[in-house]
Amino acid sequence: MATARFVGIDLGTSTSALAYVRPDGNPEIVPNSDGERLTPSVVYFDNFEGIKLVGSSARDGGDPDRTVHNIKRYMDDPHYVVEIDGVKWTPTEVSAMILSKLKRDCAKMIGEVHEVVITVPANFNELARKATVTAGKLAGLNVTRIVNEPTAAALYYAHSQDISGRVMVYDLGGGTLDITILEIDGDNIDILLSEGARHLGGANFDESLLEMLAEEYRKKNNAELFLDERQRRRCLALGEDAKKMLSKLQKITETIGNESDGIARIDLTRDMFEAAISRLLTRTVMLVEQALESIALTPPDIDHVVLVGGSTRIPKVRELLEKHFGKPPISCGNVDECVALGAALFAQRARRVSEVCNHSYGTLALFEDARTGEVRLGNSIVIPKNTPIPCAMSQTYMTSEDNEELIEVQITQGEDPDPRYVDIVGKISLEVPPGRPAGCEVTVTYSYDENQRVRAQIYDAASGLRKDVAIEYKGEGVLNEEDILRKSSFLKQLKIA
């Protein structure tokens, strides 16, 4: 069978999609074996035949205790696992099942898929990026690059619209909001900045609408709308449908209820929905302001605001952006598919895209106040967020105590100067000769590759000793190399449909 080249996968919170670049140079979505262009990112663990259902069939029926939704939200949680029938599954493994389904289904249409680019939210941390690459590996894919979703969308937008200038991509998907500001010049794209907000997307809007429905049901029927997870899931799906309708209509009537307490007809208006999600929308506006302020831009400096992600269909989202920028935002064609389409283009044109690192990396250090002599702990940034990548940067420090024999560098992830608000993601220890005074120079160098992976090196000038490490994460939800090998062969034997 032929091998497909230039394949991109949007591994989304709600839905996933695979696209490839056709011989004519245009990207195209490959439908799954159910005939759908978007595959719901839902996995159902069958208890009779041991089959793992992925997609619509998993989403639309079955036991909710055996159904896994929105697993992408937990890719950055080292301790999260799903337990079904006494077996623990990491987010990486569940994601691998979704990727396996895409790979197998699409191979029937376009040939074997081996090398792919997978998209991730711009605010995914290193752990989540690594977990995504591992999920691809478990699914039998060679993930050549990870690319940020807004970057992929911008690439597709530039390809399809033939525009240039400074663009802000506003990507409000099922689970996250990403803001990316970039310069487009012909086929070349320079990312200037990426900011993101976790757990701010369509799923949150659905939950808000569900709360509103539950409250209205309580008023009408003096009872709870749902009493178990199965009922809640059903109501959530109805709420999602209502959300979509209210993006097109001003008023709808939803018939909703349960077997024990009966049904209720609830009138919903767009105003009610917008009021229910207004707090979430305020957070989106604050992220836009943060993005602009981070690179000292104002709204008039942005030539185009491009909408990506299903939640940008909500009229209030467009209205807020139009008010903020003084011009209407532009839709990126099909907002659900442009990330996958852009990922396929990225597989072909990665060299034309200049990206930035999405997190600051540094170390904990003591800072001395020259005036008072006070010393305080701080997060000393070595690589600041939004530095063009790949890159390597160094910072030199002095040891703080006499007779130090072990120098330890705590690797921090995060831009906050306060150590409490950054993550310690690794440590390098270097043994040095005894009997040294305080004040010995130690250079810390971090390198950041195009897949947003970090390596750290410590160099002790006096002894000439050096040591370098890649960051490794620990937790029940993190797979080590041994696990990956073992689980990879196990996953191949699973029946995924």
Add this chain to the structure above:
Amino acid sequence: MFDRIRRLFSGKSSPVGTPPPTSPVAPARQPVNRSSESQTKPSPDGSSKPVADKSAAAKPVQEKAEPPSVAELKTRSPESVCGIDPKTMDREQIRKRLAELYRRHNQAASSLNEDLRNEAEFMLDAIVTCRNKYVG
């Protein structure tokens, strides 16, 4: 945590540019880098005293009080939690203050530390309340 990380380095040079900005709940003083270059210059806070070339360990280490827990925060008003006084701060000051807090807690919402994530979600809620009330 502070005991665990105290045995680190004193900052010497800052090739990456300006020192990090003062955060709303961090100590008010800016860090002073101990490079030979900075020793010849006044410190950012206006002091002209050069930095002494001594071990940082010999200096008093500024310990910060443990921040309040989410349970404690819940007993306070959103204004108090965000450090906003509408009587003394104008709209722009409040906006800037909330923007600083938003940057911190939006980042912390993606932390590997679950407690910090929970705190961040609580804080984001308080920030939005104040933003809608005072900034619009």
